[in-house]
Amino acid sequence: MENPFIRKDASTLANVESAISNDAELSSARKASLRSALNRLSKALNLPLTSIPADVDFIRVKLARLTPAEVGLTPRRFSTVKSEVKFAFKHLGLIGGSTYLHPITGPWGELWDVLPSKYAKTTFSRLFRYCSKHGIQPEAVTDKVMDDFRRALEVETFVKDPRVVHQNNARVWNQMRGKVVGWPDVVLTVPRYADHYIRDWSTFPDSLRADVDAFLARQGSDDLFDVEGPPKPLKVQTLRKYGYELRRTASILIECGHDPATLQSVGDLVVSDRVAEVLRFILSRTGRKKSQSASDLATLLAKVAKYYVKVPAEEPDRIKRFNTRVRPSPGLSRKNRDRITPLRDPVNLAKLFMLPNKIHKTVESKLKSSRSDALLMQHAVGLSVLTYAPIRISNLASLNCDHHLQWTQQGQSGELVIDFDGDEVKNNQSLSFPLPRDCANLIRLYLRKYRPLLAAESSRYLFPGPFSDRPKRADTLSKQLSRRIRTTIGLQVNPHLYRHLVHIIVLQRFPGAYAMVSRILGHKSLQTAIANYAAEDINISMQAFQDLIQEVRSNTAPLRNTHAAAYGFEERHF
Numbered sequence: 001m002e003n004p005f006i007r008k009d010a011s012t013l014a015n016v017e018s019a020i021s022n023d024a025e026l027s028s029a030r031k032a033s034l035r036s037a038l039n040r041l042s043k044a045l046n047l048p049l050t051s052i053p054a055d056v057d058f059i060r061v062k063l064a065r066l067t068p069a070e071v072g073l074t075p076r077r078f079s080t081v082k083s084e085v086k087f088a089f090k091h092l093g094l095i096g097g098s099t100y101l102h103p104i105t106g107p108w109g110e111l112w113d114v115l116p117s118k119y120a121k122t123t124f125s126r127l128f129r130y131c132s133k134h135g136i137q138p139e140a141v142t143d144k145v146m147d148d149f150r151r152a153l154e155v156e157t158f159v160k161d162p163r164v165v166h167q168n169n170a171r172v173w174n175q176m177r178g179k180v181v182g183w184p185d186v187v188l189t190v191p192r193y194a195d196h197y198i199r200d201w202s203t204f205p206d207s208l209r210a211d212v213d214a215f216l217a218r219q220g221s222d223d224l225f226d227v228e229g230p231p232k233p234l235k236v237q238t239l240r241k242y243g244y245e246l247r248r249t250a251s252i253l254i255e256c257g258h259d260p261a262t263l264q265s266v267g268d269l270v271v272s273d274r275v276a277e278v279l280r281f282i283l284s285r286t287g288r289k290k291s292q293s294a295s296d297l298a299t300l301l302a303k304v305a306k307y308y309v310k311v312p313a314e315e316p317d318r319i320k321r322f323n324t325r326v327r328p329s330p331g332l333s334r335k336n337r338d339r340i341t342p343l344r345d346p347v348n349l350a351k352l353f354m355l356p357n358k359i360h361k362t363v364e365s366k367l368k369s370s371r372s373d374a375l376l377m378q379h380a381v382g383l384s385v386l387t388y389a390p391i392r393i394s395n396l397a398s399l400n401c402d403h404h405l406q407w408t409q410q411g412q413s414g415e416l417v418i419d420f421d422g423d424e425v426k427n428n429q430s431l432s433f434p435l436p437r438d439c440a441n442l443i444r445l446y447l448r449k450y451r452p453l454l455a456a457e458s459s460r461y462l463f464p465g466p467f468s469d470r471p472k473r474a475d476t477l478s479k480q481l482s483r484r485i486r487t488t489i490g491l492q493v494n495p496h497l498y499r500h501l502v503h504i505i506v507l508q509r510f511p512g513a514y515a516m517v518s519r520i521l522g523h524k525s526l527q528t529a530i531a532n533y534a535a536e537d538i539n540i541s542m543q544a545f546q547d548l549i550q551e552v553r554s555n556t557a558p559l560r561n562t563h564a565a566a567y568g569f570e571e572r573h574f
Contacts, residue, residue: 011054011094013038019092026091037084044071044081054094057154059085064160069490082158095155102133107182111138114180123172126153126165139184146170146188163193199251204260211265212246215308232428237394245300252278270305272318279326290328298323330531336500339492343501351489356384358488360442363450374453378463379484381446382477386498389418389433390521392426393495397474399462401447412447416440429522503533507540 153162408414455464
């Protein structure tokens with residue numbers, strides 16, 4: 001198979017392998033090692049050698065999406081494969097010398113010696129070597145030099161994201177000004193590669209900001225007798241999201257050509273014609289695909305129009321009709337369905353659920369525990385809780401040892417129950433999860449031996465943050481757990497996916513048991529589980545039906561009996 005996107009005269013890894021095999025300068029053992037690396041890379045990318053261009057940038061982008069576990073390699077072997085392929089490219093002259101491995105010389109060496117931290121040295125290592133090789137003096141560094149540096153990274157290295165390296169170097173460079181003796185008085189532009197359209201509040205009239213604040217204050221009011229307020233005050237994170245969405249709406253209207261001066265109040269944002277412009281803008285960025293983000297925004301703007309601005313009913317009704325046009329079909333998103341597919345394999349599902357125990361054994365086998373070991377054990381605890389109690393990541397991160405962990409006996413002994421009051425949960429449904437003994441024992445060990453290495457004694461959170469009075473941020477914990485799963489067993493699983501796995505486990509054993517799924521997930525309505533997982537239940541039922549067909553086909557005698565019963569004939573008629 002040939003890659004249709006490669007020029008006919010372009011080199012592929014097949015050409016590289018052939019050239020390496022015929023190279024008289026290399027020993028037989030070296031040739032074998034390089035060929036092995038090339039073929040291992042081909043297998044990792046799931047492409048034949050003839051379809052992989054001998055282009056560092058192409059391979060770098062492909063490898064950035066993979067982890068060693070995903071391709072069945074140890075981290076060390078994965079690194080060796082990349083190094084061997086890179087050596088083959090350089091040996092054949094397909095890329096230039098490795099500029100970032102050039103010695104740090106001259107004034108760059110002097111600056112290197114006074115860098116204040118290991119982080120700064122890690123950040124600047126490639127830039128200092130690049131400039132040293134090309135004879136660029138520190139005071140001559142400009143935005144153009146940084147652009148050239150980024151392009152060199154793209155062409156000559158396997159750096160995961162050269163743009164991030166560029167951003168980090170420019171940002172930390174500016175931080176060094178005035179802090180490091182001899183640092184050049186040069187300010188670099190920190191590039192922004194993302195397409196940002198959301199403006200700061202300073203862009204808009206003060207009256208709009210004041211009206212948004214008034215709206216949020218009313219939504220967060222706990223005055224039970226404020227008939228204009230909500231039945232129950234909204235949570236802080238919900239209010240923060242509402243504020244962001246209203247600022248987002250105003251920003252989009254500016255992108256659509258509206259003068260900021262025309263946006264004086266919240267009422268100016270919820271005019272139905274303007275809402276239509278906002279929704280069109282959002283869909284234009286998704287290739288006109290229906291979007292949950294657009295639907296959520298339309299829902300909010302309709303509520304604001306009806307209950308806060310109190311416009312005539314025709315306006316919010318029209319916005320609601322817009323919502324039906326942009327709302328995606330119920331059920332799991334394509335991304336979640338793709339991530340769940342590997343977990344339909346019982347082997348992969350077992351790997352995921354056994355991961356906490358694997359981490360536990362690895363850490364406990366060590367003679368001395370470090371902070372890194374404690375963090376590993378923290379991840380094991382988080383994954384174990386998610387396995388048996390599929391709660392939202394915000395609730396997981398906020399677990400308080402005194403409030404949410406309920407032990408049946410004193411001294412953290414006996415059975416363990418995780419318990420949340422309704423007002424602590426997104427949909428105000430109280431949750432209670434008795435944990436099995438293995439999970440409770442893991443938490444008990446973590447609290448006694450490993451958590452003290454991560455937090456001050458005054459912190460009462462199961463997953464402590466950098467400040468003793470706060471837990472670890474939910475997004476930080478989520479990223480850490482996702483990364484741990486991916487690097488250890490090679491699966492793309494985030495904490496929220498554990499909630500979607502409930503339907504696979506339950507419905508495969510009890511088709512149609514939506515009530516059980518709904519109760520485990522703490523849904524307010526049974527319809528939520530049905531809407532989200534009905535399509536999945538059809539798949540499971542079809543698989544069960546096809547298994548029955550296979551059972552019938554495997555034995556001819558039952559087939560005759562079944563046919564006779566179906567048509568009301570006696571067996572002797574056949």
